[in-house]
Amino acid sequence: xxxxxxxxxxxxxxxxxxxxxxxxxxxxxxxxxxxxxxxxxxxxxxxxxxxxxxxxxxxxxxxxxxxxxxxxxxxxxxxxxxxxxxxxxxxxxxxxxxxxxxxxxxxxxxxxxxxxxxxxxxxxxxxxxxxxxxxxxxxxxxxxxxxxxxxxxxxxxxxxxxxxxxxxxxxxxxxxxxxxxxxxxxxxxxxxxxxxxxxxxxxxxxxxxxxxxxxxxxxxxxxxxxxxxxxxxxxxxxxxxxxxxxxxxxxxxxxxxxxxxxxxxxxxxxxxxxxxxxxxxxxxxxxxxxxxxxxxxxxxxxxxxxxxxxxxxxxxxxxxxxxxxxxxxxxxxxxxxxxxxxxxxxxxxxxxxxxxxxxxxxxxxxxxxxxxxxxxxxxxxxxxxxxxxxxxxxxxxxxxxxxxxxxxxxxxxxxxxxxxxxxxxxxxxxxxxxxxxx
Numbered sequence: 001x002x003x004x005x006x007x008x009x010x011x012x013x014x015x016x017x018x019x020x021x022x023x024x025x026x027x028x029x030x031x032x033x034x035x036x037x038x039x040x041x042x043x044x045x046x047x048x049x050x051x052x053x054x055x056x057x058x059x060x061x062x063x064x065x066x067x068x069x070x071x072x073x074x075x076x077x078x079x080x081x082x083x084x085x086x087x088x089x090x091x092x093x094x095x096x097x098x099x100x101x102x103x104x105x106x107x108x109x110x111x112x113x114x115x116x117x118x119x120x121x122x123x124x125x126x127x128x129x130x131x132x133x134x135x136x137x138x139x140x141x142x143x144x145x146x147x148x149x150x151x152x153x154x155x156x157x158x159x160x161x162x163x164x165x166x167x168x169x170x171x172x173x174x175x176x177x178x179x180x181x182x183x184x185x186x187x188x189x190x191x192x193x194x195x196x197x198x199x200x201x202x203x204x205x206x207x208x209x210x211x212x213x214x215x216x217x218x219x220x221x222x223x224x225x226x227x228x229x230x231x232x233x234x235x236x237x238x239x240x241x242x243x244x245x246x247x248x249x250x251x252x253x254x255x256x257x258x259x260x261x262x263x264x265x266x267x268x269x270x271x272x273x274x275x276x277x278x279x280x281x282x283x284x285x286x287x288x289x290x291x292x293x294x295x296x297x298x299x300x301x302x303x304x305x306x307x308x309x310x311x312x313x314x315x316x317x318x319x320x321x322x323x324x325x326x327x328x329x330x331x332x333x334x335x336x337x338x339x340x341x342x343x344x345x346x347x348x349x350x351x352x353x354x355x356x357x358x359x360x361x362x363x364x365x366x367x368x369x370x371x372x373x374x375x376x377x378x379x380x381x382x383x384x385x386x387x388x389x390x391x392x393x394x395x396x397x398x399x400x401x402x403x404x405x406x407x408x409x410x411x412x413x414x415x416x417x418x419x420x421x422x423x424x425x426x427x428x429x430x431x432x433x434x435x436x437x438x
Contacts, residue, residue, distance in 0.1 A: 012169060110127075338410075
């Protein structure tokens with residue numbers, strides 16, 4: 001299971017790490033400045049001591065623990081051991097220290113610098129600070145382990161920083177959470193209401209953008225639904241005229257029979273008019289997004305399938321397609337218009353997009369399976385596109401399949417489709433009430 005990252009957790013960890021790094025960095029910088037300041041202070045004292053008069057060879061002078069000598073041989077032996085060569089550059093303070101870790105006090109520190117007296121004589125000024133000197137200079141209440149004390153102070157500072165960060169995040173996250181809940185509860189009924197105040201200008205602007213986008217989308221859907229509804233209503237009139245005139249022609253044929261060919265054409269017009277009427281009713285139902293004002297009724301699936309196959313045979317003229325229909329007597333209790341449209345659209349799709357191959361329509365109980373396959377050997381140009389990729393038979397062809405899928409989804413019928421390189425299979429179960437799956 002993929003764990004989605006949390007923006008709140010990411011922000012908290014990022015800021016905490018940034019604050020910790022900055023605290024550690026500034027701590028080391030402060031220590032460096034402090035030590036550099038002490039060195040500069042000692043260097044200034046040594047410069048003033050270099051003005052001490054009457055410093056002769058063999059007679060160095062010690063002032064407050066600082067040794068002043070006129071020659072390198074007069075400096076303390078430990079200084080000569082630590083610094084192999086005497087300093088040659090005037091005013092360049094040299095320092096060496098003995099320290100186990102950066103968190104511990106140094107055991108000893110050695111300083112030496114070369115200055116000139118006002119009369120131009122050399123002065124080697126040195127100072128040695130040993131561990132006992134550091135201990136003696138410590139206060140009584142100073143902790144013995146400075147590392148522990150430093151860690152305690154650092155942890156306390158980080159804890160305080162984290163607490164303040166949580167407080168700030170809570171103040172910021174609360175209006176963001178309110179914005180999320182408000183956006184989640186938006187609906188066509190309350191989308192026009194003014195959004196609440198989310199405390200921050202950026203969040204208020206974001207809320208306004210969300211509201212305007214949803215209003216625009218809702219208005220577009222309403223326009224589409226109105227257009228679909230108006231178009232369906234307008235189409236009803238010419239369809240009614242066609243059906244009424246077909247009925248009139250049939251009555252005239254009863255008095256003066258027409259040829260068999262004319263009768264077949266008349267029956268085809270009648271079936272097309274009925275199909276268009278059913279399609280119009282379905283479009284109206286989809287535009288209102290509610291059920292038609294009709295009640296379920298018992299339907300003979302075998303009769304509907306056989307009639308659909310006969311009505312759509314004209315789509316196979318000029319094609320080398322083998323039709324296999326396997327059905328059995330079975331009644332389903334559902335809305336007739338929806339069932340007719342689904343079956344007719346699926347069979348029409350199979351008839352239209354099979355050029356040379358086989359179509360199998362199988363009905364077992366309430367389950368209808370339609371398989372159409374193209375023969376790749378006899379009709380290779382129909383199985384691949386311009387890029388040489390396999391064509392997905394039956395997928396994405398016009399309004400028929402889209403209406404069928406919407407109707408199936410609305411009624412909760414089982415709907416499965418399998419799209420292969422050389423075949424397309426659709427399964428619909430008009431009694432099994434499950435979610436539609438692809």
